[in-house]
Amino acid sequence: MKLVIFICFFVLTISCSKTKKEIFKEQLQMVDTKIDFEKYDYIVIIPNEGCTDCITKASDYFIKDIENLKRTIVIYTSISDNKIFKLKLPKSYLNHRNVFLDKSGFLENFEISSVYPQILKMEHGKIVFIKNFDNQMF
Amino acid sequence: MVGQQNAQEILQINVELPLQVHLVTLQEKEQDVRVILAHLTKIKNIHYNNYNECFTFNIINMKYFYILVTLLILSCKNNLTDKNDTFTLVSKSFLHFKLDDKTGFFHNSIMFSEDGNHEFFSFLNHINNSIYYYDVGSPSDINKIKLDIEGENGVGHLETISAHFFKDQNNIYIYNIAVGKLFLVNSKGNILNKYDIIDYKASTDNPFPEITALQPMEIIADDIYFPCGLNSRKMKYSNSNTVLKFNIKTLKKEYILPFSNKYDNAFYGSTFKYLPSITFNSKKIFVSFPIEHNVFGYDIGNLKNKVEFNASSEYVERKIKPFNNDVKYGLSKNRNFKKEDIFSLTTPDYQSIKYDKYRNVFYRIVHVRRTKEEVRLNNLLFSPNISIILLDSNYVKIGEVLLDGGKYHHVMIDVCKEGLAIARRDYYKKNENELVFEILKLEKK
Numbered sequence: 001m002k003l004v005i006f007i008c009f010f011v012l013t014i015s016c017s018k019t020k021k022e023i024f025k026e027q028l029q030m031v032d033t034k035i036d037f038e039k040y041d042y043i044v045i046i047p048n049e050g051c052t053d054c055i056t057k058a059s060d061y062f063i064k065d066i067e068n069l070k071r072t073i074v075i076y077t078s079i080s081d082n083k084i085f086k087l088k089l090p091k092s093y094l095n096h097r098n099v100f101l102d103k104s105g106f107l108e109n110f111e112i113s114s115v116y117p118q119i120l121k122m123e124h125g126k127i128v129f130i131k132n133f134d135n136q137m138f
Numbered sequence: 139m140v141g142q143q144n145a146q147e148i149l150q151i152n153v154e155l156p157l158q159v160h161l162v163t164l165q166e167k168e169q170d171v172r173v174i175l176a177h178l179t180k181i182k183n184i185h186y187n188n189y190n191e192c193f194t195f196n197i198i199n200m201k202y203f204y205i206l207v208t209l210l211i212l213s214c215k216n217n218l219t220d221k222n223d224t225f226t227l228v229s230k231s232f233l234h235f236k237l238d239d240k241t242g243f244f245h246n247s248i249m250f251s252e253d254g255n256h257e258f259f260s261f262l263n264h265i266n267n268s269i270y271y272y273d274v275g276s277p278s279d280i281n282k283i284k285l286d287i288e289g290e291n292g293v294g295h296l297e298t299i300s301a302h303f304f305k306d307q308n309n310i311y312i313y314n315i316a317v318g319k320l321f322l323v324n325s326k327g328n329i330l331n332k333y334d335i336i337d338y339k340a341s342t343d344n345p346f347p348e349i350t351a352l353q354p355m356e357i358i359a360d361d362i363y364f365p366c367g368l369n370s371r372k373m374k375y376s377n378s379n380t381v382l383k384f385n386i387k388t389l390k391k392e393y394i395l396p397f398s399n400k401y402d403n404a405f406y407g408s409t410f411k412y413l414p415s416i417t418f419n420s421k422k423i424f425v426s427f428p429i430e431h432n433v434f435g436y437d438i439g440n441l442k443n444k445v446e447f448n449a450s451s452e453y454v455e456r457k458i459k460p461f462n463n464d465v466k467y468g469l470s471k472n473r474n475f476k477k478e479d480i481f482s483l484t485t486p487d488y489q490s491i492k493y494d495k496y497r498n499v500f501y502r503i504v505h506v507r508r509t510k511e512e513v514r515l516n517n518l519l520f521s522p523n524i525s526i527i528l529l530d531s532n533y534v535k536i537g538e539v540l541l542d543g544g545k546y547h548h549v550m551i552d553v554c555k556e557g558l559a560i561a562r563r564d565y566y567k568k569n570e571n572e573l574v575f576e577i578l579k580l581e582k583k
Contacts, residue, residue, distance in 0.1 A: 080520070081242035083570040084265065108519060110480055 021127040023111050024120065030106040031075060038125040041071040044133075045107055047078040048085055050115030058117040058133055063093045070098075077102035077113070225528050225537035227578035230557055235259060235573040236278045240266055243566040243573060244547070246298050248351045250274070250554035253306040257555050259575075260304040262312070264296045269310055269323075274554070283327045285312065291329045293321045301349035303357060311362070313349060320362070320384070335364070335384060335391070344393060345369045347382055351549050352490035352503060353415045358438060360387045363423070365416055368409045371468030375401035380414040381425065394441060395423070398430040404460030405467040407482035415490040417500070419531075426502060428487035429458050433502065433533070447533035451504045453525050453540065454486045483519060484510050494553045497580050499536075501558055502527040505548055506540065524548050526558065528580065537583070546576070 018026075028035070028043065037043070046058050062074050079085045079101060086094065093099060107113060117133040245261035252258070260271035269283040286292045294314045303311040309330070312321040318336030321329055336346050348367030349355050356363045364382040372378060379393035401412065406429045415426045422435040422445070431450035437443045461481045467473065490503040504525035508518040521543040528537040541560070550561035557579040565574035 080244060084242035087240065105519075109513065110476075110483075110519065 020112055020130065023109065024107075024127055024130065027106040027109055027112060028075075030104070031102045032100050035073065035100065037122060039071070040073050040122050042069075042073075043120040043122060044072060044074045045102075045114075045118045045120070046074060046076050047113070047115065047117065048076055048080070049078045054116050054133055059089065062099075063090060066093060066096050066098060073098045073100060075100045075102055075107065077105060077107035079103060079105070223528075223535070223537040224583055225580055226583050227526060227528070227537075227539045227558060228581045230577045230579040232562075233259070233274065233559065233575045233577065234277055235272050235575070236280055237571050237573055238280060241270065243561070243563065243570075245550065246350050247301040247354070248550050248552060248561075249302075249304055249354060250552050250559060251304045251306075252555070258304060258307070259554075259559075260302065260310075262296060262300060262302045264298050264300060267293075267296050269302055269304070269312070271304060271307070281325075283310065283323065283325055285323065285327050291323075291327055293323070293329070294319070299349070301355060303355055303362075305357065311355070311357070313347065313355060313364070315347065315349070318346070322386075331386075333384070333386065333389065335382070343370055345378075345380065345382070348413055351552060353413055356416060356418060358418055358423075360385050362386060363416055365414050366393075368412045371405075373465060373469065375399075375412075375465075380412075380427075381416055395425045395434075395436065398427045398432070398434070400430050401427075402465060403463075405462040405465055407461040407478050407485070411482055411487060415488075415492075417491045417493040419493050419495070419498075424491055424493070424500070426488055426491035428489060429460075430488065431455070431458070433491055433500075435533075445533070447529075449488075449491075449500075449502045449527055449529055449533070449535060451486070451488070451502075451506075451525050451527055452538055453506045453523075454488070454504055457486050459485070480510065483507060484513065486522075489548075490551070492551075492553050492558075494558070494580075496553070496555055498531045499580060500529040500533070501553070502529065503551060506543075508543075518543070520548075521563070522548050524551075524560075526578075539578075550575075 025037075028037070044058070044062065046055060046062075048055070062069070066072075066074070076085070076099070082101075082103065085101075094101075102108075114132055119131050119133060121128040121131075241263055242265065245263065247262040248260070250257060250259050257274040258271050259274055259277075260269060262268075263270050267285045267287060269285065271281045271283070272279065273281075285296065287295050293312050294317050296312070296314055297316055300315050301313045303313075305311065308324045310323050310325075312323060313319075313335070314321065318334065318338055320333040320335050322331040323329055338346075345366035346369055347355070347364035349365065353365040355365070362384045364384065366380055366382055375397035376399040377396065379396055381393065381395045383392045383394050384390070395414065395416070397412070397414075406412065411428045413428065417424050417426075418438065421437060422443075423438050423441075424433055424435045426433045426449070431448055431454075432446050433449045435445040435447075461467070461478055484507050486504060486506050488502060489505050490501075492501045492503070493499075494501060504527065506523040506525050508522060513519045523543040524541040524546055526539045526541065527535060528539070530536050545562060545564045547561040547563045552559055554575075554577065557577040559575040559577050562574045562576050565572065
């Protein structure tokens, strides 16, 4: 009997501890249910607040190149004020099919959030690695 | 509500090793749990680990374990409601302040103030380096004072955390936190005077002003009082002062009002857990600390005749605990800042004390912060629920009201003529062209 209880608890423990990748995937699916993650090689998460310089450089890069990056999507998060956020970026860029807004802040979860932009390498819908962008990357 | 949440939290039971049990996220009733466990099971060496937020103990007999879990669930269903509350806050009216195309919802520095027969609402708009103000009787008419960044009337670039004090239309104090200077400007944005408050280049352990709508600067006669944030971690806090008093006539600067000695015994987390809030009635200055149930009052001027009174929240009473039981942790090199932040943002604190001169009562504002799970599932990190503790002029608690952080903003709160004004974040989501405040009025139950 004790052994059964122990095994149950052990299984529960294992099943309840999620990795950063798993939490990321779970939260990403909540951002927009229409996103088909299998279609993309990279997901770029850009916080609206944090390392200002890194965020500006990341945004500038994707504003310029979004048309050429067919298998990359950009998601903006930490948008505390939609009205002010929209003043910062071109309308055509914000309306691009590969640009999404995390309006409900699912990616602000502090298990996965960062003050830096983050890049998620995807393979067959699964996250392979997560890396922070820094100024050197642009 | 509180009881149900706790029961759910307790049910999350993990076993890491055969001889160890963790009761995860059992954040309150720590002492009760320890006592119950010790008495009923004869289990010894029960420890609460703040890093992992769990209780750790050795199991002697599984039978006791089942009894324990049942008892714990039952014990945590008790609510901490104060039965003596006689007053409450009721919704009286709404103020709809018009916003222009370039102005958003949140402003760190807001205030209601009187000038003659008029009441004004003002805020510092850091997006365009301006002060916006409204006659409360004409909330659709925006008055803007554009502040120069450079030149003869330059006040510098005002960051989000810079602050203002709207004394009247022609005397507005601007504190630029980035340069540590205080400016007095008129309604045209012309500088009437400027003062050096902080020299960041000087080597000093003195704290720096840190001002928000919940910790505003206050002016009494010629003295300006700045609540200050921590400049460095300490071994002992109670011999350090937390408020900078500056006299605009003599230019004398003086640090006053020491930390509560509770800070000497442990490490309480991020620096905002150390930020004081001050308020005044006609005789005394009062200071409230985030982790201290009591509020302290001193005579204005000589700071004598100290009073100390309990102003605790039913939503906080047993939840305030340190991140680490050793105050020296704050000075160690191996601090885990991420864990400190998470701990600090998921445990409640007393954020502000405000005196209402119109009704001769005090409001103590509590951030009833969300649990980790609530944050993870619903993005509620920066929308804690808000509890308003009501205290009469004799410092006796006369009520407490819990407000939904999804509707009410937790920082944009101030006393106005008609009551307590609280910004409604849900209204802004529906209409981004208005900043709406709900006025809550004190009423007998």
